Amino acid sequence: MSRGRASRWVDIGFRGTAAVCSAMPLVLLAAILAVVVAGSLPSIRYMGWQFITGITWNLGNLYGAISVHGGVRAPAGASYGALVFLVGTLASSAIALVIAVPVSVLTAAVLAYQVRGPLQSLLSLLVELLAGIPSVVFGLWGILVLAPWVGRQLGPGIAHVLGWVPFLGGAAGTGLGLLSSGLVLALMIIPIITAAVRDLLMQVPRLYREGGFGLGLTSWEVLRHVCLPIVREGLIGAVALGWGRAMGETMAVLMVGGSALNQLPENLYSPISTMAAVIANQLDSALTDASHMAVHALAELAALLLVLTVATNLVARLLVNRVGRSTTVPGVRV
Amino acid sequence: MSVKSPETAVVFSTGKEQSVGLARRRRLSSFFGWGLAWACAGLVVGALVDLLVTIIIKGVTSFRWDMLTTVTHGVAGGLQNAILGTLWLVCIAIVIAAPVGILGGVYLAEFARTSWARAVRFWTEVLSGVPSIVVGYFVYLLLVLGLGWGFSALAAGIALVIIMLPYIVTSTDSTLRQVPWSLREGAWALGLTRFQAVSRVVWRPAAGGIATGLLTSIAVALGETAPLLYTAGWSAYNPDWRLTHSQVGYLTYVVWTYIEQPYPEAHALAYSAAFLLLVVIVCIHVLVRILVRRWGGGAPAH
Numbered sequence: 001m002s003r004g005r006a007s008r009w010v011d012i013g014f015r016g017t018a019a020v021c022s023a024m025p026l027v028l029l030a031a032i033l034a035v036v037v038a039g040s041l042p043s044i045r046y047m048g049w050q051f052i053t054g055i056t057w058n059l060g061n062l063y064g065a066i067s068v069h070g071g072v073r074a075p076a077g078a079s080y081g082a083l084v085f086l087v088g089t090l091a092s093s094a095i096a097l098v099i100a101v102p103v104s105v106l107t108a109a110v111l112a113y114q115v116r117g118p119l120q121s122l123l124s125l126l127v128e129l130l131a132g133i134p135s136v137v138f139g140l141w142g143i144l145v146l147a148p149w150v151g152r153q154l155g156p157g158i159a160h161v162l163g164w165v166p167f168l169g170g171a172a173g174t175g176l177g178l179l180s181s182g183l184v185l186a187l188m189i190i191p192i193i194t195a196a197v198r199d200l201l202m203q204v205p206r207l208y209r210e211g212g213f214g215l216g217l218t219s220w221e222v223l224r225h226v227c228l229p230i231v232r233e234g235l236i237g238a239v240a241l242g243w244g245r246a247m248g249e250t251m252a253v254l255m256v257g258g259s260a261l262n263q264l265p266e267n268l269y270s271p272i273s274t275m276a277a278v279i280a281n282q283l284d285s286a287l288t289d290a291s292h293m294a295v296h297a298l299a300e301l302a303a304l305l306l307v308l309t310v311a312t313n314l315v316a317r318l319l320v321n322r323v324g325r326s327t328t329v330p331g332v333r334v
Numbered sequence: 335m336s337v338k339s340p341e342t343a344v345v346f347s348t349g350k351e352q353s354v355g356l357a358r359r360r361r362l363s364s365f366f367g368w369g370l371a372w373a374c375a376g377l378v379v380g381a382l383v384d385l386l387v388t389i390i391i392k393g394v395t396s397f398r399w400d401m402l403t404t405v406t407h408g409v410a411g412g413l414q415n416a417i418l419g420t421l422w423l424v425c426i427a428i429v430i431a432a433p434v435g436i437l438g439g440v441y442l443a444e445f446a447r448t449s450w451a452r453a454v455r456f457w458t459e460v461l462s463g464v465p466s467i468v469v470g471y472f473v474y475l476l477l478v479l480g481l482g483w484g485f486s487a488l489a490a491g492i493a494l495v496i497i498m499l500p501y502i503v504t505s506t507d508s509t510l511r512q513v514p515w516s517l518r519e520g521a522w523a524l525g526l527t528r529f530q531a532v533s534r535v536v537w538r539p540a541a542g543g544i545a546t547g548l549l550t551s552i553a554v555a556l557g558e559t560a561p562l563l564y565t566a567g568w569s570a571y572n573p574d575w576r577l578t579h580s581q582v583g584y585l586t587y588v589v590w591t592y593i594e595q596p597y598p599e600a601h602a603l604a605y606s607a608a609f610l611l612l613v614v615i616v617c618i619h620v621l622v623r624i625l626v627r628r629w630g631g632g633a634p635a636h
Binding site for chain 1: 439440445468476528529530593
């Protein structure tokens with residue numbers, strides 16, 4: 001009898017502990033939001049809307065007197081304008097999407113419909129491997145291979161052929177810049193979008209496709225006119241998922257972006273910084289500022305980035321989940 | 335032999351030519367479409383192969399075995415401090431993340447009401463989309479500055495826990511849900527409590543899936559940089575195994591800072607660190623793949 005009672009208490013204890021553990025993701029998400037927003041309050045009071053519209057990121061005189069402005073202490077002359085980084089984030093992720101979406105959808109179609117057996121598992125393995133490679137390694141490859149290629153061949157090529165289009169002309173420089181960042185980001189989000197779209201395409205009911213074939217459509221037309229329309233919502237969700245990842249990516253952009261400060265990109269080859277990269281890059285300034293204003297300004301940057309990525313993620317999840325619960329692929333963070 | 339009226343002939347021939355032309359155009363567009371699709375797949379695989387080959391060649395030519403046994407001196411030396419530091423951080427992280435994540439996943443799959451389970455699954459996915467630099471900055475604000483831990487192993491470990499948790503929760507939850515319901519009913523019929531049913535029966539077919547999730551999360555944690563920048567700091571000495579107030583070196587830091595230095599010794603260290611990381615991570619992924627094949631990702635669902 002007592003043994004039965006003991007095991008019931010163990011049961012209740014286990015259930016309670018497990019329930020607390022299952023709440024951890026929610027608790028952590030709420031804590032991240034609360035702490036980052038709370039950390040950014042002084043900066044919000046100091047800069048106001050100028051944080052989003054200003055392009056000057058100046059820490060002020062860190063060794064001089066500390067001025068009080070709007071009830072907040074900051075180094076004299078400090079100005080935190082994040083427009084450059086906002087533009088850098090949006091532009092580089094947009095370039096990444098323009099490249100990654102068609103490539104991913106077509107690759108996913110090949111994976112879902114054109115190959116089977118060992119070739120299919122080999123290709124799937126390679127795509128999953130691509131998702132597992134650390135972002136510093138992408139950054140290293142970007143510095144060693146991609147940026148020189150962009151600087152010497154791709155950039156001048158685009159400028160030569162499409163130079164009359166605004167934003168596409170100009171000197172390619174070292175290759176470290178917007179275009180290289182977009183290309184590296186594209187390569188990093190391709191496995192995410194590909195895995196999601198492949199799962200969606202494999203969920204398309206067989207009968208619909210057979211109906212298409214029965215009408216005499218070619219396999220390409222079945223893909224275009226039957227499969228893609230069916231998975232459209234999930235496809236948009238997968239793209240949003242990739243977009244969120246591209247905006248939040250730090251190391252690769254930090255290494256190939258060229259670390260621009262206080263200047264908006266003039267053309268496709270200009271150096272840029274994204275919000276994530278600048279947070280990583282400004283570590284030293286956060287440490288040296290005695291008034292801690294730089295810490296708060298970076299927190300505001302982190303809060304802005306968090307809101308952007310969580311918003312895109314929410315939309316993405318709602319769209320992907322509505323189509324049907326896709327099975328998660330091990331190794332791919334979808 | 336009758337003469338065809340010109341109209342009929344014209345109608346006939348154009349009709350036929352049109353249908354032939356249409357069929358050919360459709361065949362051509364199908365051909366080009368799939369050609370393009372294969373080209374895209376080739377592009378992705380080509381880029382991956384180029385990346386792997388570049389890093390492996392650079393790594394093999396610059397790696398020396400004594401890097402494993404010496405610490406970094408300035409821009410030269412070895413990688414021992416970074417290797418031990420990375421292992422130390424990942425150990426701290428997995429010790430916290432594995433129990434929390436597995437228990438959380440078990441609760442979602444076995445005990446939770448549907449509405450709660452659905453909500454947690456959704457927000458876990460959203461948590462996995464939080465940029466890792468934001469996670470690092472959150473830990474910096476809360477623990478490094480707020481609690482005054484300084485750059486430390488525990489702060490960095492907790493940042494990694496936040497990154498790893500979604501993988502472990504999701505994989506545990508989804509593999510447990512694939513375990514046939516009849517196993518649980520059988521266990522309950524023998525008089526086991528729900529905890530006993532999970533701890534003695536139900537976990538067995540799901541063990542492979544849970545192990546896969548753990549391994550994947552370890553692979554991710556090994557390759558992370560952004561959450562560690564603001565939490566681990568950097569140290570050129572081997573870790574002293576203190577949890578707080580002691581900076582720790584790690585491999586990914588070597589890759590991104592030493593490649594920016596103008597010295598060949600520094601570059602050699604960066605290449606070797608990237609090479610080591612890549613080898614370990616690729617091995618883990620292949621192992622995961624083998625596990626998935628052997629266990630089939632749990633029993634078939636009913």
